[in-house]
Amino acid sequence: MQIRASSLKGGRPSCPLNPNHPVHVHGYYERYANCDDGAREAIPRFLCVPCGHTISVLPDHILPYRAVGVPLVEQHFDALANPGQAPEPPATQKEKGCLKRAWTRFKQRVAPLSATLGQMIRPVKPTAAQLWKQLRRTSNLAVILLELAQPFNTSLLHDYRCLAPWSHSTG
Numbered sequence: 001m002q003i004r005a006s007s008l009k010g011g012r013p014s015c016p017l018n019p020n021h022p023v024h025v026h027g028y029y030e031r032y033a034n035c036d037d038g039a040r041e042a043i044p045r046f047l048c049v050p051c052g053h054t055i056s057v058l059p060d061h062i063l064p065y066r067a068v069g070v071p072l073v074e075q076h077f078d079a080l081a082n083p084g085q086a087p088e089p090p091a092t093q094k095e096k097g098c099l100k101r102a103w104t105r106f107k108q109r110v111a112p113l114s115a116t117l118g119q120m121i122r123p124v125k126p127t128a129a130q131l132w133k134q135l136r137r138t139s140n141l142a143v144i145l146l147e148l149a150q151p152f153n154t155s156l157l158h159d160y161r162c163l164a165p166w167s168h169s170t171g
Contacts, residue, residue, distance in 0.1 A: 002056045002064065002162035004146045013055045015048040022049050029056070035067040035094045056162070060142040064155050064162070068098040074141035077103065081129040081136075103128070105157045112159070116152050 003013055015021035026047035030040040041062070046055045061070050075089035076099040091099060107128040114121050114131060121134045135144050141156075148154050 001053060002058055002160070004142075004149055005057050005059050006142065006146055007150060008057060012046055013057060015051060016055075017048075017051055021051060023047065023055065024049060026054055031062075032067040033062075034069065035098045036092050060146075063102075063145070063157070064160050066098065066102060066157070068095055068102065070141045070145070073099065073102055077106070077132050077141075078136065081132040102157060106132070109157060113148075113154070113156075116148075116154060 001016065007013075012023055012025070015023055023046050026045045028042040028044050030042055033039040033041040041059070043059075044057045046057070047053070048055065058064060063070060063073060066073075072089055072091065072095060075086070076091070078086040079088040080103055110126060110128050110131050114126055121131060123130050123134070126134065139147065145156060148156060154160075
C-alpha cells in the first residue's frame, strides 16, 4: 500500500485494517527522483507485523510511478488548461516528454475521475481542461493527490493497485 507523506500522523503510518497493529520501519526502496539523471530518492517503507503488508510513504513532491515532480506537472497542466494565461514551465526535452505523457494519461482519466468525484465536478461531461480547472479551484496538485487517495483510493493518472485498501481476507 502507498500513502502520501502529508497524510501521516506522527512518525509512522498506522495499519489500515487495525490501528492497534504494530507497524515497524521496514527499510526503503529507491526510485528515480527525476527523468533527467540517475539521481534516486529513498522512499520509506513500513511493515504491519500481523498483516504482513508493507506501507510505502511517498513524498508529496512525487507523483506515483512518474519521474517528474508535482510542481512541474501542476504548472504544465495549468498552462494547458488556461492557454495564454498561465505560462508553460521551463522543462528539459525529457521532462517535456514526461509532461506530454502525463497530460495524455490525464485526458484518458477524465471520465473515470468525473464518475468518482460525481457532483463535486460542475460540468457533467468535462473536457480535460475543465476537469483540471475544477480540481484546481481550491487546491494545488499535492492536495489533489491526497484528496484522491483518501477517501477515493485513486490517483490523477491511474487507479494504482498500491492505493487500494487492504481487505480483511488478505491479512
